[in-house]
Amino acid sequence: MADERETLLVEGVPYTIYPTSAVQGAERLPYSLRILLENILRTVDDRELRDAYVARLLKAGLAGEQGGEIEYMPARVLLQDFTGVPVFVDLAAMREAAQRLGADPARINPRIPLDLVIDHSVIADVAGCPEALERNMEMEFARNGERYRFLKWAQDSFENVRIVPPGSGICHQINVERFATCAMTREEADGSTVAYFDTVVGTDSHTTTANGIGVLSWGVGGIEAEAACLGQPITTLVPRVIGVHLTGELADGVSAMDVALRFAKMLRAKGVVGAFVECFGEGVRSLSATQRACVANMTPEYGCTCTLFPVDEKTIEYLRLTGRSEHQVALAEAFARAQGMWLDDAQRVYSEVIELDLSTVEPTLAGPSRPHDGFALTHAGRRFNEICDERGLDRDAIASVEFDGESYELTHGAIAIAAVTSCTTATDPAMMAACGLIARHARERGLVAKPWVKRVMAPGSHATQLMLERAGLADSLAELGFSTCGFGCMSCIGNSGPVWPQMHDVAGQIELTSVLSGNRNFEGRISPDVAQNYLCAPALVIAYSLVGTLDFDFDNEPLGTDASGNSVYLRDIWPSDAEVQRVLDAYVTCELFEEGGRGLYEGTEAWKSLKVESSALFAWDEGSTYVRRAPYFDGMDEHVPGFAPVENARVLVNVRDFITTDHISPAGSIAPDSPAARYLAERGIEPAMFNTYGSRRGNHEVMARGGFGNIKLNNLLADGRSGGWTRNFLDGAIEPIFDASCAYEKAGVPLVVLAGKMYGSGSSRDWAAKAPLLLGVRAVIAESFERIHRSNLVGMGILPLQFEDGQSVESLGLDGTESYSIEPIDFGEGEPCMPNPRVVRVSASQQDGSTKEFHAIVRVDTPTEDAYMAHGGILQYVLRQLAAHPA
Structure with a gap:
């Protein structure tokens, strides 16, 4: 395998690049796989491992198939505040745990750039009047001042962090207008400057918006984002890539939203879960950069990982319009052309090609x-x-x-x-x-x-x-x-x-x-x-x-x-x-974006008035109802515990198809009769100040009580009662899910969830995995999983099991009243994973004393995920790695 670097001259300035053209066959790879190829060539230091990853990528990519495991190191991480607060809560807790394990807590810092935009906390309490903006901002700070002080502490106490204060916009639009560059640079120890692809992972599933301007980006769980920002590569399988061949152009009056909804219907029907999608053809040229971004934004709604558009003149025009320097614009174009990311008519290998004539799209x-x-x-x-x-x-x-x-x-x-x-x-x-x-x-x-x-x-x-x-x-x-x-x-x-x-x-x-x-x-x-x-x-x-x-x-x-x-x-x-x-x-105009982005990190007077002091360790306030120390490292030591057997578990929730992360961990208002409301009321919080679950994600006590708390949840164990209710099989009562989980915990009974297709659809939401963990859920047995949520479950040490093809709760004659035992699994042994997954035996003991047995697929898809399960989760794995190498 060639180990070559080249010099790319841009306006007389030399940049070191890792050319994908040095790899034979790369010219036939889809655009997105070229980006992954460059990432491997640049970031994997071990020559033997690098060659193996390149070979896996080429084999799968040139066959149009899903391939073996590779490692991918994104260039930066993007957070919004709902998911960002728990990330920093976890990092602050990790600093304390690192100190207990004998490591320097100050080493817990993002290793790559991390941007957080506070955009999810504002509520339209006031609408339809000129003073709505001012009044909603006032209420936003009244509700969230405590969280905002914590974020301001994080900004001052962690390295490599930028935080955009409230009232500036949403993370996706600011990302494409301000952060994204298409090509990034890094100074090396020898004085050279390396240029590489701008790539992003984010804790919002719509991080995919930046794919519209040629930036490979997708949503991950908060725990996966934490690991990435701490220098851990994301382990993934070489994806199959589906090409969408665009022809024609939009009719008068047809919008990018109409195209996005057409993509959602077309690709959901096709079935693209877990795949990369990328667009090519003359129709791409008829869409503006921001129209492409709108289509890419809708990606999670049809289930693929990303919807990438290549770079062309319209991308470059957009970068210039939104204020990138002329040299940065020149670098973006030169790098895209050099690395095969420029829109052209080359023949690329796709798993499948879908045709879309844009002239057929209608409102x-x-x-x-x-x-x-x-x-x-x-x-x-x-x-x-x-x-x-x-x-x-x-x-x-x-x-x-x-x-x-x-x-x-x-x-x-x-x-x-x-x-x-x-x-x-x-x-x-x-x-x-x-x-x-x-x-x-x-x-x-x-x-x-x-x-x-x-x-x-x-x-x-x-x-x-x-x-x-x-x-x-x-x-x-x-x-x-x-x-x-x-x-x-x-x-x-x-x-x-x-x-x-x-x-x-x-x-x-x-x-x-x-x-x-x-x-x-x-x-x-x-x-x-x-x-x-x-x-x-x-x-x-x-x-x-x-x-x-x-x-x-x-x-x-x-x-x-x-x-x-x-x-x-x-x-x-x-x-x-x-x-x-x-x-x-x-x-x-350029001046419009310059003025619109002025003072992006300064914030309003309300933000500036928040007084905090930087420190290595955060001073937790035991009386806080917004920010509390995460419990995931309690009792943790250097020993790798392995995955404890699941025996005689009861079913906490039995649900059917398309259960979303909203159903599992709602982000909206806290119902006045819910366990979370009871917790807040006991601490003197008035109902008007309950705020939302999303705004209280830094408090695990609230979020655990909100687990499966969506008012529209249809738990088949709740005798027709919708919302966060279940049957407690210890006494037969229908009661709040949190109350039942507490009873099961006291009795030492583990819990499982039964589900249908696409369990965990919707927004990437780490609390949809964290809350079930805190409720005592050890495994989820489903017909299929949404990609990010499956990863999040593994990241929290919850076992995702998938029914074999053609099987389901109904087909097996199950109803959730059974006790479940899962065959022991020795994680951490380097067992084969996808595309040849392990299969385990599950026993369901029924009330009449009979037992039904079936096999389930272990959806722990990579050896690295295997290690996470052995450690009890991704955060524990990262922390033990840091503690084992304290230098």
């Missing part, structure tokens, strides 16, 4: 609870009525509400929330300009939003807000009630705040709906009062706010009448692409 909605359930806008009214019939709703149901002294009779489909939210769509200026233009046109024709609709506007960055203001579109949006109410991720994660009180009161009489321009619409996620949630482009969010219901036919029904009494239809106010482009040409 789309997706819902009522899954992003891949898309349908054309022209069919929206009919499809909504079909959904109502499928749910067996009484079509004659009517609810009366009163607003401003006027009474309204509402039916199923009444929209309670219309949110222009930040994740999928705000990255693309064209969609936000169209959103503002449709608002302007609506106001010019005298149209107003329906009063029962709560309207939320959450731009993804200050640059987006500046564009709307300078184009005179922010005023039109505000006149319709879409005043900016925060810079952050809001409605997508359930932070829309309460619906209007009148709508809350009728939520049990009719099925309320929401429309939002985000990427997540899972059941119970957006609001506990809203039964159906639909994704669509921002301009459509505005349009739906004007009619106030999903039961509407935009082709044939008018939105209202103008001052002359003429009917106004959607087609009358829908902006043309040419009109949108005029806004972009006039206002989306």
